[in-house]
Amino acid sequence: MSDELYTKFISLVYQRTGIAYENNKKYYVQKRIEKQVERLQVNSFNEYYQLLKFSENTAEFDRLMNDLTVNETYFFRDFPQLRNFAEEVLQQVVKEKQKNNDYKIKIWSAACSTGEEPYTLAIILQEMLDEPEKWDLHIIASDINTNVLQSAKIGLYDYRSIRDVPPEYLEKYFTLRNEKYSINASLRRSINFRKINLMDSKAIRDVTGCDFIFCRNVLIYFDDRSREKVLEDFYNSLNPGGFLFLGHSESVGRISSAYKSQRIGDTIVYSTHK
Incomplete structure (x- = not known):
């Protein structure tokens, strides 16, 4: 994935969720995008980006966020x-x-x-x-x-x-x-x-x-x-x-x-x- 397209993905995530992924998170983010591209069998990262950006149904964007935001927690933490x-x-x-x-x-x-x-x-x-x-x-x-x-x-x-x-x-x-x-x-x-x-x-x-x-x-x-x-x-x-x-x-x-x-x-x- 080019740096330019990565920037488009993380800008879209930031615009919709406020979560800011830096360039040093590219590997983490890209692996999760690759998983979704493979699941959907779309032809390219760019095609997947267009789907996320322009689809009226947010289900695919939600699926990506589910993959990006899994957090460790437990009872009585802190x-x-x-x-x-x-x-x-x-x-x-x-x-x-x-x-x-x-x-x-x-x-x-x-x-x-x-x-x-x-x-x-x-x-x-x-x-x-x-x-x-x-x-x-x-x-x-x-x-x-x-x-x-x-x-x-x-x-x-x-x-x-x-x-x-x-x-x-x-x-x-x-x-x-x-x-x-x-x-x-x-x-x-x-x-x-x-x-x-x-x-x-x-x-x-x-x-x-x-x-x-x-x-x-x-x-x-x-x-x-x-x-x-x-x-x-x-x-x-x-x-x-x-x-x-x-x-x-x-x-x-x-x-x-x-x-x-x-x-x-x-x-x-x-x-x-x-």
Whole structure:
């Protein structure tokens, strides 16, 4: 594949998803394009590019993105941050809500992959809320990758995914079936899975009233322009005083001045100050 055509492919991906692939990723991207070209039996990379760019049906573009965006994840990933959310930030929000007789909590897991993050958050809510049955709990779990979303809905995991789950939670929220761990129905009820492209402002506008957004280890794949757009849309999806959690190597400060950065416990978190 010529450098010129590679640039066209990654520009199309960037334009539609905000994900920025550099020249040093050419081998990674090209191998996945080759796989799709072979599957479709089209005559050239250029013919495949024309198909992606001009087809009214986005199914082929979605298939390519499914191949490009498979990510490693597991339950209770980045435990110190989750502990901080559970023991510090969540409690702060819960106290404020109880003062106002508000018993709704809404969380958006904005790049949920195969579902480990939203199910982890559902476990935390069940464990950390006094009388969780009194609360209206709603977790939106979204991803651009339709393959991982399907896996998340099924909720069946191998040992590698559940290796950091505390034994008492494993017993309480999972059922062992043929050496796989299945999420119990009680956790599934609060989670709504949906496909959302973080560059699709219209889709994000439909996500409102969030107390927390988790978007961890995603913005590292974006450039400053697409990061700024996503952060602006997240800001509008959050309630006043809502919190945004990013990965450790990610920061809001240089990109957006809309958020208030603060240390709560031993973690930096970002909140709205509308």
